[in-house]
Amino acid sequence: MSQTTSTGKSFSAQAIVVGAGLVGLAAATALAKTGLEVIHLAPKAPPDRRTSALMGPSVTILKDLDLVQNPDELGTPLKKIRIIDATKRLIRAPEALFDSCELGEDAFGVNFANAKLSSQFAGQGKNLKNLKKIAASATRLERKDGVWTIELSNHATISAPLIVGADGKNSLVRRTSGIAAREHRYKQSALVCDLELEIPLNGVSVEFHYENGPFTLVPAGGLSANLVWIDNDQNLQKLKSASRATIRNAIEEKSQNLYGKIAMKSASFVFPLVSLEAETAGKDGVVLLGEAAHAFPPIGAQGLNLGLRDVADLIKSIKQTTQDTDNWAETISYDYAKRRKRDIARTTIMVNTLFKSLLSDMVPAQILRAGSIWALKTISPLRKKAFRLGMNPAS
Numbered sequence: 001m002s003q004t005t006s007t008g009k010s011f012s013a014q015a016i017v018v019g020a021g022l023v024g025l026a027a028a029t030a031l032a033k034t035g036l037e038v039i040h041l042a043p044k045a046p047p048d049r050r051t052s053a054l055m056g057p058s059v060t061i062l063k064d065l066d067l068v069q070n071p072d073e074l075g076t077p078l079k080k081i082r083i084i085d086a087t088k089r090l091i092r093a094p095e096a097l098f099d100s101c102e103l104g105e106d107a108f109g110v111n112f113a114n115a116k117l118s119s120q121f122a123g124q125g126k127n128l129k130n131l132k133k134i135a136a137s138a139t140r141l142e143r144k145d146g147v148w149t150i151e152l153s154n155h156a157t158i159s160a161p162l163i164v165g166a167d168g169k170n171s172l173v174r175r176t177s178g179i180a181a182r183e184h185r186y187k188q189s190a191l192v193c194d195l196e197l198e199i200p201l202n203g204v205s206v207e208f209h210y211e212n213g214p215f216t217l218v219p220a221g222g223l224s225a226n227l228v229w230i231d232n233d234q235n236l237q238k239l240k241s242a243s244r245a246t247i248r249n250a251i252e253e254k255s256q257n258l259y260g261k262i263a264m265k266s267a268s269f270v271f272p273l274v275s276l277e278a279e280t281a282g283k284d285g286v287v288l289l290g291e292a293a294h295a296f297p298p299i300g301a302q303g304l305n306l307g308l309r310d311v312a313d314l315i316k317s318i319k320q321t322t323q324d325t326d327n328w329a330e331t332i333s334y335d336y337a338k339r340r341k342r343d344i345a346r347t348t349i350m351v352n353t354l355f356k357s358l359l360s361d362m363v364p365a366q367i368l369r370a371g372s373i374w375a376l377k378t379i380s381p382l383r384k385k386a387f388r389l390g391m392n393p394a395s
């Protein structure tokens with residue numbers, strides 16, 4: 001797998017996974033578990049302080065790919081979803097409470113700390129002899145005779161026929177492999193932080209819908225909650241630099257004091273909101289996973305769920321393509337792109353449309369939004385169908 005050249009070390013493998021966010025970590029471990037020789041480019045990064053709500057089908061993927069040992073013990077179940085229209089609009093939606101029991105499920109999904117998921121994904125790959133981790137970034141990629149060569153920030157060179165680009169929104173893999181992407185920067189951002197409430201959420205995820213975006217409290221066990229507050233970037237940047245007491249007061253006010261006194265248990269972090277869709281998820285021996293291929297605002301908990309479905313489909317493409325197939329990596333990349341096309345397009349449209357409709361002040365949009373919540377609240381078969389779709393847009 002390795003040799004030393006005059007310019008530095010060089011390594012080769014069957015596949016290189018670029019990026020060590022949650023999707024890259026999951027992909028590296030899952031690929032190595034198929035028996036392939038894998039190099040994982042995992043530059044050091046600050047810990048991910050976010051949390052991710054993963055729906056039932058994604059939790060099944062974690063189990064099937066052997067990425068997490070006991071998912072139900074690692075996170076907090078999301079049993080109910082409460083929606084409160086907190087806008088001052090002319091037409092407002094009724095308050096609604098949706099219960100996973102109605103779908104015959106114990107929970108809609110599970111809320112995980114990203115840091116816990118990362119260490120589980122990495123831990124499950126730790127003892128695999130065919131998985132080599134390199135703590136460096138890719139700086140340049142080039143393809144010759146069906147083999148990709150990547151130059152690294154530590155001056156080593158690595159090569160493989162199959163490149164898995166899980167290197168986030170600004171993906172170098174996507175840009176250098178000539179895959180175009182449609183990108184839009186929203187004027188909103190998301191502020192996240194960990195909270196302790198006086199009154200527990202008891203498994204209920206609570207969404208307050210405001211004019212500038214939803215303010216969501218996600219249960220994290222006991223009195224703990226994770227906040228995802230979407231608002232205009234300017235407002236959030238200003239708030240982030242205010243004192244903790246000011247931020248806490250603003251959080252109590254936004255949560256309509258329904259959960260009593262609130263304490264901040266972490267610093268707050270602000271994430272810009274972007275919508276991105278690559279024109280294809282794979283070609284020429286390159287496959288794009290996670291935010292390298294798709295990104296959208298964090299509403300309805302879809303981003304990582306979609307990224308895990310990318311990983312699951314890539315494993316199917318790899319298992320289906322025997323290693324003696326002519327143009328093995330190229331075949332995998334086109335098969336993967338075909339498998340992912342519909343799910344990525346559908347989820348991206350669904351989330352962006354929902355996000356824009358939540359923000360729109362136009363009266364027809366207000367009527368549609370209020371009418372939709374009213375219909376979901378009162379028509380049981382519609383409610384079941386909508387939540388099944390939200391839990392798995394690929395179905």
Ligand SMILES: Cc1cc2nc3c(=O)[nH]c(=O)nc-3n(C[C@H](O)[C@H](O)[C@H](O)COP(=O)(O)OP(=O)(O)OC[C@H]3O[C@@H](n4cnc5c(N)ncnc54)[C@H](O)[C@@H]3O)c2cc1C
Nearest residue numbers: 019021022023052053137138167168290291298303304305
């Ligand atoms: C506030 C917020 C809340 C969210 N909540 C949810 C939720 O509840 N449920 C859900 O499903 N989704 C949620 N998401 C979305 C989810 O967080 C993302 O979809 C997911 O984290 C994307 O992971 P990724 O690995 O694709 O990208 P990233 O996490 O961006 O990882 C990319 C990695 O690539 C590395 N990299 C970049 N360039 C290079 C290079 N040249 N060489 C090597 N490595 C490189 C980076 O260092 C990084 O580690 C949320 C997002 C936000 C912003």
